[in-house]
Amino acid sequence: MAADPLIAELEQPLYKEHEKVYPQMVRGRYRRIKWAVMAVTLGIYYGLPFVRWDRGPNAPDQAVLLDLPARRFYFFSIEIWPQEFYYVTGLLVLAAIGLFLANAIAGRVWCGYTCPQTVWTDLFIAVENFFEGDRRTRIQLDKGPWTTDKILRKVGKHGVWLFIAWWTGGAWVLYFADAPTLVVELATGTAPFQAYLWIGILTATTYTLAGHAREQVCIYMCPWPRIQAALTDQYALNVTYRTDRGEPRGSLKKMRAKEAAGEPVGDCIDCHQCVFACPTGVDIRDGIQLGCIQCGLCMDACDTVMDKIGRPRGLIAYDTDMNIQAREEGKPEAFRPIRPRTVIYAGVLVIAGLAMLFTLANRPFVDLTAQHDRNPQFVQLSDGGVRNGFRINIANKRLFHRRFLVQVRGLENASLSIVGASDDIAGTPAVEVGPDQTHDFRLLVAVPREYLPDEPSMPIRIRIMEMETGEVAEARDFFKSPGDQ
Amino acid sequence: MADETKTGEDVQSSGVGTTGHEWDGIQEYNNPLPKWWVWTFYVTLLWSVVYWILMPSFPLISDYTKGIRGHSQRAVVAEAVAEVEALRAQNGSALEDAELEAIKADPDMLTFAMANGRAAFGDNCAPCHGTGAAGFKGYPNLNDDDWLWGGTLEDIHTTLLHGINWDQDDDTRFGGMTAFGEEELLTSDEIATVANYVRSIAGLETRDDADLEAGATLFEDNCAACHGENGAGMIETGAPNLTDGIWLFGADEADIIEGVYFGRRGVMPAWVNRLDPVTIKSLAVYVHSLGGGQ
Numbered sequence: 050m051a052a053d054p055l056i057a058e059l060e061q062p063l064y065k066e067h068e069k070v071y072p073q074m075v076r077g078r079y080r081r082i083k084w085a086v087m088a089v090t091l092g093i094y095y096g097l098p099f100v101r102w103d104r105g106p107n108a109p110d111q112a113v114l115l116d117l118p119a120r121r122f123y124f125f126s127i128e129i130w131p132q133e134f135y136y137v138t139g140l141l142v143l144a145a146i147g148l149f150l151a152n153a154i155a156g157r158v159w160c161g162y163t164c165p166q167t168v169w170t171d172l173f174i175a176v177e178n179f180f181e182g183d184r185r186t187r188i189q190l191d192k193g194p195w196t197t198d199k200i201l202r203k204v205g206k207h208g209v210w211l212f213i214a215w216w217t218g219g220a221w222v223l224y225f226a227d228a229p230t231l232v233v234e235l236a237t238g239t240a241p242f243q244a245y246l247w248i249g250i251l252t253a254t255t256y257t258l259a260g261h262a263r264e265q266v267c268i269y270m271c272p273w274p275r276i277q278a279a280l281t282d283q284y285a286l287n288v289t290y291r292t293d294r295g296e297p298r299g300s301l302k303k304m305r306a307k308e309a310a311g312e313p314v315g316d317c318i319d320c321h322q323c324v325f326a327c328p329t330g331v332d333i334r335d336g337i338q339l340g341c342i343q344c345g346l347c348m349d350a351c352d353t354v355m356d357k358i359g360r361p362r363g364l365i366a367y368d369t370d371m372n373i374q375a376r377e378e379g380k381p382e383a384f385r386p387i388r389p390r391t392v393i394y395a396g397v398l399v400i401a402g403l404a405m406l407f408t409l410a411n412r413p414f415v416d417l418t419a420q421h422d423r424n425p426q427f428v429q430l431s432d433g434g435v436r437n438g439f440r441i442n443i444a445n446k447r448l449f450h451r452r453f454l455v456q457v458r459g460l461e462n463a464s465l466s467i468v469g470a471s472d473d474i475a476g477t478p479a480v481e482v483g484p485d486q487t488h489d490f491r492l493l494v495a496v497p498r499e500y501l502p503d504e505p506s507m508p509i510r511i512r513i514m515e516m517e518t519g520e521v522a523e524a525r526d527f528f529k530s531p532g533d534q
Numbered sequence: 535m536a537d538e539t540k541t542g543e544d545v546q547s548s549g550v551g552t553t554g555h556e557w558d559g560i561q562e563y564n565n566p567l568p569k570w571w572v573w574t575f576y577v578t579l580l581w582s583v584v585y586w587i588l589m590p591s592f593p594l595i596s597d598y599t600k601g602i603r604g605h606s607q608r609a610v611v612a613e614a615v616a617e618v619e620a621l622r623a624q625n626g627s628a629l630e631d632a633e634l635e636a637i638k639a640d641p642d643m644l645t646f647a648m649a650n651g652r653a654a655f656g657d658n659c660a661p662c663h664g665t666g667a668a669g670f671k672g673y674p675n676l677n678d679d680d681w682l683w684g685g686t687l688e689d690i691h692t693t694l695l696h697g698i699n700w701d702q703d704d705d706t707r708f709g710g711m712t713a714f715g716e717e718e719l720l721t722s723d724e725i726a727t728v729a730n731y732v733r734s735i736a737g738l739e740t741r742d743d744a745d746l747e748a749g750a751t752l753f754e755d756n757c758a759a760c761h762g763e764n765g766a767g768m769i770e771t772g773a774p775n776l777t778d779g780i781w782l783f784g785a786d787e788a789d790i791i792e793g794v795y796f797g798r799r800g801v802m803p804a805w806v807n808r809l810d811p812v813t814i815k816s817l818a819v820y821v822h823s824l825g826g827g828q
Contacts, residue, residue, distance in 0.1 A: 429678060
């Protein structure tokens with residue numbers, strides 16, 4: 050068999066055992082930034098459903114609400130109808146371009162600071178740290194026997210994890226219903242089944258992903274690191290180990306000895322603090338790699354060590370490989386945040402954002418669609434006249450009752466009537482549509498024999514106008530008749 | 535060649551080993567999959583077995599394995615249909631005691647009646663009147679403003695309930711055109727003469743040699759009793775207006791002669807025992823709202 054020697058050649062197995070990462074807590078500038086970002090993002094996530102926004106009596110007063118049964122999306126003063134969902138698409142386009150722009154300037158800042166996976170994992174690690182101590186203590190605790198103390202610590206950790214996960218799921222469902230009401234319903238056990246189901250699902254995913262899967266999500270599941278690698282360039286700032294300064298590395302003792310002997314030494318004392326601090330367990334000194342989410346914690350860890358041994362900070366810093374090379378060659382460093390790539394991204398971002406703002410500011414608050422009867426296309430009347438039927442649909446996107454006049458342009462002496470419309474103004478039928486509603490009406494347009502158009506298919510415009518505001522909506526259609534035969 | 539590529543520099547410099555597989559010098563990197571991921575794959579395999587046990591899965595010769603949940607998509611559909619019907623009955627209950635005019639005036643009831651009527655029309659009426667209610671020869675167009683038996687809501691409702699010339703219903707609308715030729719009440723010449731007269735009062739062309747005066751006399755003697763002296767028709771007998779532009783059986787001379795010779799007797803079934811009252815009311819409102827309702 051030829052297969053056996055081939056397998057024997059394998060340097061590593063085809064499947065990898067999970068190696069648990071024990072990140073060490075660090076202090077420093079980037080750690081403080083991450084705490085602040087965590088407070089802001091989680092504060093928004095957990096608090097936003099409770100923010101109120103008065104929209105009057107005919108709409109909910111929740112600032113951000115995805116009202117699925119009513120098919121409405123509320124975001125402060127903006128209300129999105131299902132047919133306007135392209136605004137959300139626009140938002141996704143902005144988010145994508147924003148991500149590309151951030152990546153072109155400073156690499157994976159999204160991954161490192163704001164990605165929900167990072168933020169929740171960070172929170173869960175902090176909880177772990179509180180119950181089980183820092184890295185070394187945790188490793189020993191895991192290796193040690195199951196004592197009462199270990200059990201209590203583990204129970205405490207998982208209990209708080211589950212509580213946070215449950216709260217995360219709870220906050221999620223609050224975006225889909227009136228938050229204060231739903232909270233009361235959840236507390237009294239009268240909430241809809243879907244609410245409990247989704248809280249359960251979100252509890253399970255948060256607990257699993259932030260508590261157990263952690264860096265595995267970034268390394269094996271997330272598509273962004275793969276895409277990011279293809280989108281980055283040599284000018285993007287990345288968390289970088291400055292090899293020009295650090296190498297040759299060695300222990301502090303050896304370093305001092307070499308220094309005394311006048312031999313070249315690097316600043317890296319090979320203390321592994323950067324590796325211990327890393328939440329994904331990579332060694333930043335190997336260079337930019339898929340596992341590095343660029344959270345900056347290794348920079349804090351290294352700066353602390355540099356302070357202790359009396360070396361300047363920034364052995365690991367936001368830098369580029371290109372600059373390392375430039376310094377080695379004695380050339381000036383070049384940071385180029387403004388370059389074609391970033392200018393184009395920023396331009397697209399601004400144009401798309403302005404286009405969205407413009408259309409949002411100018412969108413109509415009344416919509417009209419018309420559908421001509423398909424069968425029969427026209428009806429001959431006993432006096433020789435011809436009548437066409439249309440189904441018109443009026444969408445009133447204001448939060449109050451509105452009354453519209455219905456007119457038809459492009460026909461002489463047409464008489465209009467609307468099934469179910471009780472009132473009219475000077476012979477023009479008027480219809481009423483309730484607040485934030487759509488309504489179908491049947492519009493009948495009759496033309497007497499002597500005024501029939503010559504064309505069998507006469508272009509017309511159906512028009513509705515609100516009396517008070519003069520707001521107009523139009524729909525194009527045709528008036529069908531036997532024509533001039 | 536093969537030996538060179540096997541230990542190619544690319545493989546070395548990437549720091550990643552290969553699986554040892556080689557196809558024409560192309561080797562495969564070994565980026566090992568985490569074990570937990572492999573386990574999730576085994577879990578999906580296991581789940582498929584659970585699924586086979588729970589759900590219908592394997593075809594047998596004349597049957598299939600039902601699974602212990604006994605799930606059936608037909609049953610799910612039947613349940614959903616029953617649910618919708620219950621909801622429809624609930625939504626339509628307001629129409630049960632409501633006057634027809636009141637239904638038309640109330641936006642909610644009107645919306646229900648129009649939707650319910652449209653569906654019921656498609657199921658029951660379209661075979662004769664057409665899906666758009668435009669009718670065919672002998673089957674009236676319900677969109678126009680010409681009504682043999684009246685076009686008010688009440689008239690349409692009565693027609694729907696009891697039908698026309700529907701023998702099983704005692705309250706049916708009864709009427710028809712006499713077969714003047716077959717019953718030898720008029721001769722063929724007389725029929726041709728009266729047919730031309732009828733065309734003349736409808737504003738249609740007549741034969742040059744037509745004796746319209748004789749036709750008028752014949753009309754007064756034979757037709758005016760039902761169609762009225764001026765030919766404007768009579769709702770009580772279902773006799774059509776002969777002066778307008780709408781002809782149920784066609785306006786050609788031959789069509790009219792055929793009608794006078796053999797008579798006409800349109801039939802519509804009574805729906806009172808076939809459809810529920812709410813549906814019949816919905817149909818009346820729907821047909822009335824097609825445009826011709828009076």
